[in-house]
Amino acid sequence: MKDEPKILAFLCNWCSYAGADLAGTSRIQYPTNIRVIRVPCSGRVNPQFIVKALHDGLDGVWISGCHIGDCHYQTGNYYARRRFYVIKNLLEYVGVEPERVQFSWVSASEGKKFAEVARVVTEKVKKAGRAKRLAKKR
Amino acid sequence: MFEKLRETARELLSKGEVECVLGFAEGTLPMFYTPYLARKPEEAEKLVYGPFAAPNIATYLRKLKGKKAAVIVRGCESRTINLLISEKQLNRDDVKIIGVPCVGALDRKRILKDYGGEIREARIEGEKVIVKGDNGEKAYVLEEYISPSCRSCLYPEAIDPDIKIEGPSRDGEKADFSDIERIEKMSPAEKWEFFEKELSKCIRCYACREICPMCYCDSCFVDSNRPVWVEPGFDYSDILSFHLIKMYHMAGRCVDCGACERACPLGIRLSFLTRKLTKDMKEAYNFVSGLSPEEKPALGVFSPDDREDFIL
Structure with missing residues (x-):
């Protein structure tokens, strides 16, 4: 387990978290690398969290919310989409591997898609290897 | 050279149209104008403008909130004022904008x-x-x-000034982002090396934050100790985290005046970051900050068909 990357997942309460729940109750297998934090909305995820997570040594960050148009709060994920674009670009620009930060939309009924995306994200983060750059050496 | 400006300022003050005129005056250091507040008509004699003015005057204007003030601005500064008005930090009615020609600020x-x-x-x-x-x-x-930010300036002249002082100004030539594009084309490892070399000079004195007209929060994330967003010390991961989060906060709010870069005591080229933001905002959302006081910041609005090619 020592070389297994740790991926922090911010899942929105109304869609992706329920999607993860469905994947679980449907007994769909997915990688165990993700550590979930439940947030009320993808719009709750301040890009500061992403920087902080990478700084504190997480190997990847995955943020997932409701599909565009399906936000429980109507517009949360629209704002989130702009923020994520900016922070993802900035992180790539300063040399953080693009694979480390991933975004997706997964609805409550997409248990299968949740497992699939979890697999894709894990593969991508594994490709980038263990975090060395932004992670603070302690 | 400054007669027209001084005359205008003198008139505004003696007629009592404004309580003070904010601009620059000769400083104690060579090549460095100091921000100056003229309160009496005779004090208008000290006002100057030109490439020696390094800070963004709007930084000081914010501190005059509630006073009737005239302010002498270049293009970037007038855009900052528009942003401050749209963020309810200033009242348009309180400010009289005097636009001056700008040939750029000196590096x-x-x-x-x-x-x-x-x-x-x-x-x-x-x-x-x-x-x-x-x-x-x-x-x-x-x-x-001339400062790198001024080289890619699209709006050297003040936007909608109340009074305009004519003179030779920069050509609002096509913005040149070729150096940013060069960095964008590098591999992640090269980018990392490039920025590590540039930013690891940072001693986090926060001069860039203090000089920035848009960094006006009463409590800044760097001062927060619950949670600790960035730890003290010289570890590059902390330095970079500070710059990343600061730049994120500036997205769609930065006018790229270059004041932070000129204020940096270690000569860090912060314009590599600010100009990247300017470029991204223009490309992704066709957004240029501060063109009008009614406009909302790019991250405060959305469009249903915003790009999402980066989402899995």
């Missing part, structure tokens, strides 16, 4: 470096900066020593 640190010894006197003559000091008198071509 003072580069002249200091190229000159070598101590400079005791400096003046501008036409297109040249004449400096006097330890190594005798030398002349530098102004255009070659």
Whole structure:
């Protein structure tokens, strides 16, 4: 387990978290690398969290919310989409591997898609290897 | 050279139209104008403008909130004022905007470096900066020593000024982002190396934050200790985290005036980051900050068909 990357997942309460729940109750297998934090909305995820997570040594960050148009709060994920674009670009620009930060939309009924995306994200983060750059050496 | 401006300021003050006129005056250091507040008509004699004015005057205007003030601005500063109005930090009715021509701000640190010894006197003559000091008198071509941010300036002239002072101004030529594009084309490892070399000089004195007109929060994330967003010390991961989060906060709010870069005591080229933001905002959302006081910041609005090619 020592070389297994740790991926922090911010899942929105109304869609992706329920999607993860469905994947679980449907007994769909997915990688165990993700550590979930439940947030009320993808719009709750301040890009500061992403920087902080990478700084504190997480190997990847995955943020997932409701599909565009399906936000429980109507517009949360629209704002989130702009923020994520900016922070993802900035992180790539300063040399953080693009694979480390991933975004997706997964609805409550997409248990299968949740497992699939979890697999894709894990593969991508594994490709980038263990975090060395932004992670603070302690 | 400054007669027209001084006359205008004197008139505004003596008629009582404004309580004060905010601008620049000769400072105690060569090549460095200091922010100056003229309260009496005779004090208008001290007002100047030009490439020696390094900060963004809007930083000081914010502190005059509630007073009737006239402010002498260049293009970037007038855009900052628009942003501050849209963020309810200023009242448009309280501010009288005097637009002055701008040829760009001087990259003072580069002249200091190229000159070598101590400079005791400096003046501008036409297109040249004449400096006097330890190594005798030398002349530098102004255009070659203009701040990088000014080189890619699209709006050198004040937007919707109440009073406009005419004069030779920069050409609002096509913004040149070729150096940013060069960095964008590098591999992640090269980018990392490039920025580590540039940013690891940072001692986190926060001069860039203090000088920034848009960094006006009462409590800043860097000062927060619950949670600790960035830890003290010289670890590059902390330095980079600070710059990343600061830049994220500036997205769609930065006018790329270059004041942070000129304020940096270590000469870090912060414009590599601010200009990247400017470029991204223009490309992704066709957004240029501060063009009108009614406009909302790019991250405060959305469109249903925003790009999402980066989402899995």
